[in-house]
Amino acid sequence: MSRPPVKTLDRGVLPSLLGYALRRTQSAVFADFAATFAGAGEALTPGEFGLLVLVERNAGMSQMTLARALGIDRSTLVPILDRLQGRGLLVRRRSPTDARTHALGLTPDGLKALARFSKLVKRHETRIASGLSTAETRTLIDLLEKVRAGARPYKERP
């Protein structure tokens, strides 16, 4: 019945395996996020949640501004907004001051949904941090920020 064990890259292969630990944890956390939402009959990705929060806190922002804040190309953003708009959570309004841009905003439904989503995210955050003390969680976030600071920026200046 039992399969022979597979030698993984857990140990010995690399000095610290920080990147690997990060990837595995991130994957498990993503799965927990999805499971938390699915269990409540909702469907949302962490990226969509982040986007909605950004739009809620910066009502009227343009797609370019949002794309920059998310670190993605403006063309990538288009189908993502299409979907959220199709779900009735978000609207593109014509900016009165610059007709080239759209003023993004949440619909009343979007605001209600975001309130529900935030509760689920809190539940999710509580679960993934359940093995850690408050101090440990604080330490973890601090260390993650230090790692982020040490990583090379996305685009090297040419």
Next chain:
Amino acid sequence: MSRPPVKTLDRGVLPSLLGYALRRTQSAVFADFAATFAGAGEALTPGEFGLLVLVERNAGMSQMTLARALGIDRSTLVPILDRLQGRGLLVRRRSPTDARTHALGLTPDGLKALARFSKLVKRHETRIASGLSTAETRTLIDLLEKVRAGARPYKERP
């Protein structure tokens, strides 16, 4: 010149923002990995590196075994192996004991490439951990493992 500041979700929105910190750090680390390889004229993703290490350490393993170890569907694995095989790094051999399966292995070129890749990954790992002491790095990996343990598993048993 300066753009008005965008309110992000850094603070106040959620209890701990662990998931968010994880995502941002993971993204920066991924970018550093890519930049490290691009800077050396090589191209490889963290996932491809992990796959190569797995095959090197488990020569003759089948695609199903590898897919399970990677946590992906067997159909997802096919084009990934196609590409690595197309680059001459990996081979699918017919298993002598079970003709349904392929015995995976690295080519001599694949072994040489993996040695180069491993040096680059060490360089990358050193850089991303450069802001941390050895003890902090150890702590970070331990805390990440605790988080992973607290997250719900991918598939709930039905």
Next chain:
DNA sequence: TATTGTTATACTCTATAACTATA
């Protein structure tokens, strides 16, 4: 001329379902 949003196009990663060869 430069910027914004969109479209067209192209990869990659991911999955499910159906097919084939084998067990």
Next chain:
DNA sequence: TATAGTTATAGAGTATAACAATA
């Protein structure tokens, strides 16, 4: 009947290049 690998297909995330509208 069950398993391994493949293919067909589809959805999402990512990008670059070109285009129309507007500044």
